[in-house]
Amino acid sequence: MNNHKTEAHNHNHNMIFGKKTELYFAILCGTFLILGFVIEKLTNLSTWTSLTSYIIAYFFGGYFISIEAFQKIRKGGFDIDFLMIAAAVGAAYIGSWAEGALLLFLFSLGHALEHYAMNKAKKAIKALSDLSPKTALVKKGNQIIETVIEDLKIGDIIVVKPNTKIAADGVIVSGNSSINQAPITGESMPVDKTAITTLENLPEFKNIDKKHIAFTGTINGDSSIQIHVLKLSHDSTVARLIKMVSEVETQKSPTQRLTKKFEKWYVPIVIIVVILLCFSYLIIDETFNESLYRAITVLVAASPCALAISTPSAVLSGIARAAQKGVLIKGGKALEDLGSITTIAFDKTGTLTEGKPKLTNVITLNNFDENKFLQIVLEVESLSNHPLAKAIAKDIATLHNISFKNTATNIEAIQGKGITALYENTKVFIGNLKLMQDEAITVTNSVTLKMDSLLQNGHTVMLVAFKKEIIGIISVMDLPRKTAEATLKKLSTIGIKRMIMLTGDHQNVGNTIARQIGLTEARGNLLPEDKVAVIKNLLATDGKIAMVGDGVNDAPAMALSTVSVAMGAAGSDVALETADVALMSDKIENLPFVIELSRASKRIIKENIFISLGVVAILVPVTILGLTNIGLAVIFHEGSTVIVVLNALRLLAYKEHL
Structure with missing residues (x-):
């Protein structure tokens, strides 16, 4: 029947x-x-x-x-x-x-x-498919022409008026607005979006910073924005969702x-x-x-x-019911399996953590003036393209209110050790112990002890030297999501016995995060194939296992698990294709709801x-x-x-x- x-x-x-x-x-x-x-x-x-x-x-x-x-x-x-x-x-x-x-x-x-x-x-x-509007306003020169969605081309610029639906997946090129993404990701709060500064060297769609991205079917806030179309309607996140469902x-x-x-x-x-x-x-x-x-x-x-x-x-x-909450469950098998799980493996980066390194410590040494120290680090790090350098520069500017004056020059990266540059015509070195030893800069015992205690706690630590002496230490770390701890607590309340974090990071990093948010164990230093081996072992011991990740570097491990759950799937094609359960938003707190459902x-x-x-x-x-x-x-x-x-x-x- x-x-x-x-x-x-x-x-x-x-x-x-x-x-x-x-x-x-x-x-x-x-x-x-x-x-x-x-x-x-x-x-x-x-x-x-x-x-x-x-x-x-x-x-x-x-x-x-x-x-x-x-x-x-x-x-x-x-x-x-x-x-x-x-x-x-x-x-x-x-x-x-x-x-x-x-x-x-x-x-x-x-x-x-x-x-x-x-x-x-x-x-x-x-209801998902009725999300996408039928026409869009396309900017051609000085004119704005109403165009049916099917005729949009990649690279068109569409104008989105306040409080109207967005007609294509793309990147915002002008205007700032807060966008209601609930229809796609299930996030209840509108998300602030800003225009991207340049379209040159644009990374793949899924790697563009989410704050510049707009999805089909989401609802624009109170100000007008313009969007550079990156996906055609049959390829948009909504269209793929409907096809999957x-x-x-x-x-x-x-x-x-x-x-x-x-x-x-x-x-x-x-x-x-x-x-x-x-x-x-x-x-x-x-x-x-x-x-x-x-x-x-x-x-x-x-x-x-x-x-x-x-x-x-x-x-x-x-x-x-899950779809209303922004969670896509693919079929009865995934639904039934998820209900019988007591072991969950989490990928660390971007799942349990924010996936972005944050500046965690600024320690000045030898009575060096803190503001001057921060200014030097900001000037030097701002010249580097390294993700860590970018994170440090951004956090110094925002957390410590120090503005960039563009006074450092001659930046040079020293592979595997750090960077050097000129500031006030004097060499600055920022990097690891090896760099300081190579440059014959003395590192006292008290400095090494401070470094070690930070390293033990999972921070990535850099020494800063100026005028041939060490003036301070900075550390960065990928911090846990704010909701991770509460979510894991809830999971153990509803009877999930083992929660294991898998990470390519150092074991110390894993242990620290595990301690902070209440995981049962952490496995560090894992390459993607090691993750697969861990999942194999867990399947042998625990029978059924769910793997939660962002579905990109952990796709093989996810494919092997009984149920794979992808986070933030709205932006990532891989996650939508491979996962059995996709959380459309980055909200890990939807996980207990789905398991209980x-x-x-x-x-x-x-x-x-x-x-x-x-x-x-x-x-x-x-x-x-x-x-x-x-x-x-x-x-x-x-x-x-x-x-x-x-x-x-x-x-x-x-x-x-x-």
Whole structure:
């Protein structure tokens, strides 16, 4: 009853009442059923009036099911729909029109509700595609021309007015604004964006600083901006999201695979048993009609409708709920696996940490004036292109309010040791111990001790020498995300036992961060292939493991893990392609929510299977023994289908507990 390809459905749907035709047909079936029942029991009208009412009920109740069953039979598949129609036809044959109509009513209602649930879940996702506006304002010379999205070219400049949607992925080239990225990344707060200063040597899209990037479908704030288009609409983050979500259903969950296998054997067995039961009058003392009646009642009782729908409805509702929070879960498998995880491996850089080095210590020595010291370091570091130098210069300027005067010259990088430059015509050296020793600058014991204690704590340390003596120490470090500690705490509260950080950095760095944010262990000095080996070992010891990373340098390790979770996937193609779960924003704090949601989904799947198999297990023996009539069998059996769907829909309203 699930695996119907909804396409077959949709073209029938839009007939009379538009999208909800199926639901209205089910309701009409119910109305005529009640009408027929009232006429039959409470009036003296002739039988054909109530019969007509039942026949109309049959039409409305059986319409969609028959179309679907017919399409399946043509492909050689007998499934539950076929059993249901057989039962309804049989009921009519033995004169139990009311029961047959009741059967069709509840079955079509269950069906319609299922499609409604599926469509609701798909709508939550389809809403993504309505995010991107249909046209954009393109700047051509001094003119601004309204252009349909499909005609945008890479390199076009589009003008985005205040409070309107952004029409393409690109980089902001003029104007500053705060942009609401919730539709794509799930971030609730608007993000401040600024124009990039130059388009020369622009790195790849995913490597451009996020503060200059605008995504399709996000909403501009209060000021006008201009965007240089970098991706065409079919390639935009939104388009890829939609494509992925529509493929989501293909990855069936383990439970779903099991139910499919079960149905494949179960349906033919039911058909054989029912046919045999038709001939039971030959053995026991009853009429052919009584045998037929029992066979048809068994047919109704034995159809595993609720079972067929129990998993897909829960999986889709879970996925749709996650999508509202800016989390993309690819398929039932990822959803179910995530719920059973107790070990998580984290890549360090950009996942648990900001991924940007920050200036952590400024220590002056020999009573050297701090402001002068900072000025020297700023002047020299500003001339270097090294990421660490850039980070130091930026932090000195912002944290210590020192402005760059451009007074240093002759910068030179000394490979693996540091840099040197001229400041006030005197040589300045900034670098490691080796550099100072090579330049014959004395490093006292107290300085080495200070350095060592910083190194022990995971800082990258540089000595600064001026006029042949050491005037100070600076250190930088990639600091943990502000939310990392709280997130890990929450993860251990919800029962994640092992949280391991994998990093290419020095083991000291790993240990420090692990201590600060509460990880169970840290593994340092790992190359990408070492990460793969660690994951292999963890899989051997812990069975299942989730790996959280940004999906770029850790793609091989992520591919190997049971469930891979990518952070900040909105900007990175690799992460979107390879990960099973993608957090569209950089928010690691969404992780506990997703794990809890997966567990809730697993729970609901279990409940649903229990309900559906339970009902079948009770009804089949009872009906074979002829202890119940067809009406009761129908109510119990179809009622379970409706309950299962409603149970699954609870996931759409899932809230975090903590």
